[in-house]
Every structure is written in C-alpha cells, then in structure tokens.
Amino acid sequence: MREWICVSSSDLPAPTPPQPAALLRKHGLLILVHIAALLPLVLLISDWLQGRLGFNPIQAATFRSGRMAILLLLLSLAITPLNTITGWRTIIPLRKWLGIYAFVYVCVHFFIFLVLDYLLNPGLIVEAIFEKPYALAGFLAFLLLLPLALTSTRYAMRRLGKNWKRLHRLVYVAMLLGVVHFAWSQKSDIREPLIYGAIVVVLLVLRLPPVRQAIIRTRQRYTRPPHKEQPS
Amino acid sequence: MHFKRQSYPAIPAADITPEALFRSRRQFLRGAGALGGTILLGACGLGSPPAPPAPTPGVVAQLTDELGDPATAYAAVIGYNNYYEFTTTKEDVAAAAANFPTSPWEVQVGGLVRNPQTFAVEDLLSRFDQEERIYRLRCVEGWSMVIPWIGFPLAALLKEVEPLAEAQYVRFETIYAPDVMPGQQSRWYNWPYVEGLRLDEAMNDLTLMSTGLYGNQLLPQNGAPLRLVVPWKYGFKSIKAIVKIDLVETAPLSLWMAAAPNEYGFYANVNPDVPHPRWSQASERRIGELDRRPTLPFNGYAEQVAGMYAGMDLRVFF
Structure with missing residues (x-):
C-alpha cells in the first residue's frame, strides 16, 4: 500500500472516466435525495394533469406542496444533529440539497396560491396575505x-x-414560521403541525453547544474504543 | 373584480352521468308526488329503487339554482363531505360512513313546546310533503356547491309540536355513537355536535329538514337520515344525523362556538364583508370549477332573510 505514495504522477495510468459503481458509492445518498425530493413533484404534476387530485384539486395541490416543503426543511435541519449523533460525514452534503428542494416546494406552493388559487387577482391576494395571519406567516417564511x-x-x-x-x-x-403557518391554516385539529413543531424544538436543543458536546463525548466513548482507532 | 368562469375538466364523464339517471328519477318523483312520493323515498332504502320511467324529452329541466348556476356533480356531492364524526378528510367520509346505520331512527322534538313528540323518520316522510329545493351550500372553508335537496320546511315540524311563548331558539343535536362514528372518539371536540337557530330563522321558509338529495334518499355522508339545511348560513350550521330538537329560551352553544369562540359565531350568516379570522370570505370556489367567484351576502338569499337581521351589527353578531 505504501508504494502508492512513491509513485510519481507521470507513472500513473491515464485517468479513466469514473465508473458508475464508484459514482454511486460516492454520490448514492445524494442521488437518492434528488430522486426522493423530485418524485413527489412529478407525481403532483401528473396527478393534476390527469385530474386525480379529487374534488378540490387546488386545495389538494396546495396541501401536498406545503407539506413537502415542511418535511424537506425538517430533514435538512435534521442533518447536522444526525451527524452529531452518528458521526456520519457523508450525509453533510445532503443538507444543502434538502434545503434547496424545500425552497422549490415553497415556490410551487406559492405559485399555486398566487396563480391557480387566486388567479393573480391583486385585491384578493393582498387581502389574503396581509389580513390573514396564517398567510402572512407563510409569506414571511x-x-x-x-x-x-x-x-x-x-x-x-x-x-x-x-x-x-x-x-x-x-x-x-423560517421553519418555525412554516409550522405556525400550517397550524393556523388548520380548522381545529393541529396534531400534525404540533408534531412538526416538536421535532423542530428537539432539533434545536440537539444543537445547543453543551448538548452537542455531551452527545459527541458519549458517541466517542462507545464508537471508538482506544485500542482500535479508526480514521473517520 | 374580475372572475373568469371555466369548467372543471378533471371529473371523468362517467362520474357525472348519474345525473341522467337522477333526472329520470326526479321526473318520477314529481310524477309520484301526487300518489305519495314519500312512500317512494321510504322504499328506496329497503331495496333497489323501482325502475324509473324514461325521461320525457324537453320536460327535464336544466338543473340549476335560481341564479342559473348548474348543480354540482352528484359524485362530488356524495364524495366531498365535511363530517368530522367520521373523518376530517373530506374525500374519505363516504367510505368511513358507508356502514353507518340510519334505520331505525327516531328524532325527539321537545323542550319548550306544548306537544313534545318523538318521530320515526318514516313518520316524517309520510306526514310532511317532501319537496325539492336547489340551494347553494357555502362552506366556511371557502368552497361551495349547488345541491338539489329533498325535504320539508322545519317550520312544518315545529308547528306540530306547538312551541311555547318562551321558546326563542331551537337547539339541534346529532346522534352520539362513537362506536360507529370514530371521529367522536377524538377529544378535540365537545361531542355530540350541537347547532342552533333563532326561532324566526328556524321558521323561515328557506330552512329545510332534508331527507334526500338528487332525488335519492340521503346517504350517510350527507347526514342521513335527517339533516338541517340553512342555505344562507355557512355549511357547519346545517347539522347532520339529527336525533334531538329542543325549543329553548337562550341561544345554544354550538360545537364550533365551544371549539373556537372567536372564529365561529352563533349566527354564521354567509357574509363576504366579515372575514373569518384566518381566511377571507370575500370569494369562494365552486366545487367543479377552477376559478373563484365572489361570495354573495347571505349566500344570495338576502331578499328572503336579510330582514331578520335589520338593525343588527353583523360584525358583532357574526
């Protein structure tokens, strides 16, 4: 193995294009995130086009896009604490993409509201956004x-x-505003947004420096016995 | 304000066609009315409805409300329901309510009356002439439908029990049956569902006790076997599966008033100028359409009902 270090670059074989298997190993998780994040959008559009969104398709599309935005942003926020707990560094690049996809769904959600739901009617839109606290919370997010x-x-x-x-x-x-937006939009039963809100609070607590340090210490005690040091 | 109208292309034609069958039944119902359409309605629940006669061409009226707007597709009326006793997911209510037992069924009418009575649903069907009323239904959530109801005026029922002079309000109560209404096991609401009307509202000719729609007996998801229809108020006032009607002295506390007093008032008249704290009431979406239409004061029934509220500040009494 050590000989590798001594080989000069001129002796190396011409670089071969990366093998699919190697690419998958390196970017597999990220590819999975791309697919998992885009699939609901594809399904939403195809359901819309095929008239499979039920009797109130605009409301159904609004709910589906809004829920996806919240779930993806939650997942994005979960990456750092998950890394703290597990030590998996490979998941770090997912954070950015989950966040970007969350924003894509926010845009889809906002587009549905402006164009499909309110038909770009300025009077109704201004009233909806600025007179209704739930809409205002969503807009601020x-x-x-x-x-x-x-x-x-x-x-x-x-x-x-x-x-x-x-x-x-x-x-x-933004995340908390999103959860409040969801809760306020519900008629009475706010169990689902409450669950999301609770998850956000847990994720925030996990980031507090003392909590974070304690988690890291605990992990290192269990995963890195001193006699078998492994590069991470 | 500009509202573009367009038809909703998404419902497969096959789901809409029951209207043809409906129209023929409706013709039959009309024809049978003289013979006692009530018997027909009663029979519908027992077996398959008798074969309807072929509709007479030209006689079958275009099914619209008095403003000329078409009735909402039957599939939507029986497939998109707000009925929290079963589930909060509107499109799942029909399946969740499919096995709800609606017979035998009795409704107690009492309270401040001279002549309290308990009616079996069959009695109501035979004692009161059933008529068709095509009403707009406006949900507080901002969607609406046009529904051809079958029923009889509540006033007729109340006259039977002879309200006393002290009676000022009418209190309605839905059946409490958490074993067959899974939503009633939820502690989010103060079950059973309760609604109320002022006596003059209850006696208004528009106020209907409904037993059917689209020429058929009511299905469980629409409030079978007996529900209220108050077309100038938000849909939640039109309580379903009624087992108890009481004449009372003070305004009853409805389930929604108890759940969110700042959002749901006793009157709940459809009013585009009084926004719900969380959503605008200025416009609405008719189910089956993709655009918005302006919401009308008293849901378009101002001529018949606005007089009852003369001198009242409807922002206070929302």
Missing part, C-alpha cells in the same frame, strides 16, 4: 428562505465568510 436559497452556492459562502453562517441561521425562523 418565503421571504426569509429566498436569500438563503440564493446564497446556497460555494461562491456565496466564500464571499459572505462568517456572515454566511449567521445569515443561514434564519432557516430556524
């Missing part, structure tokens, strides 16, 4: 997520430096 989606590139991360992280902490505010 959209406004908060917009700069986060726009600065999700490597370039923006470099440019913003430390501020990038500060800016992206807004995702929690």
Whole structure:
C-alpha cells in the first residue's frame, strides 16, 4: 500500500472516466435525495394533469406542496444533529440539497396560491396575505428562505465568510414560521403541525453547544474504543 | 373584480352521468308526488329503487339554482363531505360512513313546546310533503356547491309540536355513537355536535329538514337520515344525523362556538364583508370549477332573510 505514495504522477495510468459503481458509492445518498425530493413533484404534476387530485384539486395541490416543503426543511435541519449523533460525514452534503428542494416546494406552493388559487387577482391576494395571519406567516417564511436559497452556492459562502453562517441561521425562523403557518391554516385539529413543531424544538436543543458536546463525548466513548482507532 | 368562469375538466364523464339517471328519477318523483312520493323515498332504502320511467324529452329541466348556476356533480356531492364524526378528510367520509346505520331512527322534538313528540323518520316522510329545493351550500372553508335537496320546511315540524311563548331558539343535536362514528372518539371536540337557530330563522321558509338529495334518499355522508339545511348560513350550521330538537329560551352553544369562540359565531350568516379570522370570505370556489367567484351576502338569499337581521351589527353578531 505504501508504494502508492512513491509513485510519481507521470507513472500513473491515464485517468479513466469514473465508473458508475464508484459514482454511486460516492454520490448514492445524494442521488437518492434528488430522486426522493423530485418524485413527489412529478407525481403532483401528473396527478393534476390527469385530474386525480379529487374534488378540490387546488386545495389538494396546495396541501401536498406545503407539506413537502415542511418535511424537506425538517430533514435538512435534521442533518447536522444526525451527524452529531452518528458521526456520519457523508450525509453533510445532503443538507444543502434538502434545503434547496424545500425552497422549490415553497415556490410551487406559492405559485399555486398566487396563480391557480387566486388567479393573480391583486385585491384578493393582498387581502389574503396581509389580513390573514396564517398567510402572512407563510409569506414571511418565503421571504426569509429566498436569500438563503440564493446564497446556497460555494461562491456565496466564500464571499459572505462568517456572515454566511449567521445569515443561514434564519432557516430556524423560517421553519418555525412554516409550522405556525400550517397550524393556523388548520380548522381545529393541529396534531400534525404540533408534531412538526416538536421535532423542530428537539432539533434545536440537539444543537445547543453543551448538548452537542455531551452527545459527541458519549458517541466517542462507545464508537471508538482506544485500542482500535479508526480514521473517520 | 374580475372572475373568469371555466369548467372543471378533471371529473371523468362517467362520474357525472348519474345525473341522467337522477333526472329520470326526479321526473318520477314529481310524477309520484301526487300518489305519495314519500312512500317512494321510504322504499328506496329497503331495496333497489323501482325502475324509473324514461325521461320525457324537453320536460327535464336544466338543473340549476335560481341564479342559473348548474348543480354540482352528484359524485362530488356524495364524495366531498365535511363530517368530522367520521373523518376530517373530506374525500374519505363516504367510505368511513358507508356502514353507518340510519334505520331505525327516531328524532325527539321537545323542550319548550306544548306537544313534545318523538318521530320515526318514516313518520316524517309520510306526514310532511317532501319537496325539492336547489340551494347553494357555502362552506366556511371557502368552497361551495349547488345541491338539489329533498325535504320539508322545519317550520312544518315545529308547528306540530306547538312551541311555547318562551321558546326563542331551537337547539339541534346529532346522534352520539362513537362506536360507529370514530371521529367522536377524538377529544378535540365537545361531542355530540350541537347547532342552533333563532326561532324566526328556524321558521323561515328557506330552512329545510332534508331527507334526500338528487332525488335519492340521503346517504350517510350527507347526514342521513335527517339533516338541517340553512342555505344562507355557512355549511357547519346545517347539522347532520339529527336525533334531538329542543325549543329553548337562550341561544345554544354550538360545537364550533365551544371549539373556537372567536372564529365561529352563533349566527354564521354567509357574509363576504366579515372575514373569518384566518381566511377571507370575500370569494369562494365552486366545487367543479377552477376559478373563484365572489361570495354573495347571505349566500344570495338576502331578499328572503336579510330582514331578520335589520338593525343588527353583523360584525358583532357574526
């Protein structure tokens, strides 16, 4: 194995195109995320086109896109705590894509509201957004997520430096607004948004530095016996 | 404000065709009315309905409300229901309610009356002339339908029991049967469902006790065997599966008033100018259409009912 290090680059065989199997190993999880995140959108559009959204298709499409946005943003927020608990670094790149897809569904949701539901009628839209607290909460969540989606590139991360992280902490505010938006839109039974809200709180607690440190210490005690050190 | 109208293409034609059958039944019902259409309605539940005569061409009226809007497809009327006693998912109510027993069924009418009585549903069908009323139904959630109901005016029933002078309100109660109404096992609501009307509202000619729709007996998901229909109020006032009607002195506390007093008032008249705290009531979507239409004051029945509220601030008494 050690000989590898001594081989000069000129001695290496010409680089071969990456093998599908290797690609899958490296990016498998990410590919899965792309498929899992896009599939509901494809299904939503095909159900719409085939008239399979029931008797109130606009409301059904609104609910489905909104729920997907909340679930994907929750998953995105779960990545860092999951990494803390398990130590899996391979899941870190998923965070960004889950967040981007969450924003895609927010946009689909907002599009349905503006174009399909309110037919771009300015009077009704202004009334709906600014007079109804639930709609306002959703709209604010959209406004908060917009700069986060726009600065999700490597370039923006470099440019913003430390501020990038500060800016992206807004995702929690957006997430909570999204859950409130969902809860307020429900007539009375708010069990589903309550569950999401509880998950957000747990995810936030897991990020508190003392909690996080304690989790890391516990994990290291169990997963890294001193006699069998493994590179992570 | 501009509202574009367009038809909803998504319902397969096959789901709409029962209307043809409906129209023929409806003709039959009309024809049989003189002979006692009530007997027919009673019989429907026991076996298959008698073969309807062929509809007479030209006589079959276009089924519309008095504003000229077509009745909502039968499939939607029996497939999209708000009935929390069964499930909060509107499209699942029909299946969840399929085995709900609606016979035998009795309704107690009492309270502040001279002549309290218990009626079997069959008695109601035979004692009161059943008529068809095509009404708009406006749900507080912002959707609406046009439904050809069958029923009789509540006023006729109330006259039978002779309300006393102290009676000011009418209180209605749905059956409490959590074993067959799984939604009633939920603690989110104060079961059983209760609704109320002021006595003059209850006596208004528009107020219907419904026993059927589209020429058929009511199905469980639509409130069988007996429900209220108050077309100028939001749909939740039109209580289903009624077992008890009481004349009372003070305004009853409805299930929705108890659940969210700031959102659901006693009157609940359809009013585009009084927004629900969480959603606008200025416009609505007719089921089967993809556009929005403006919501009408008193759901378009202002001429018949606005007088009852003269001098009242409808923002306060929402």
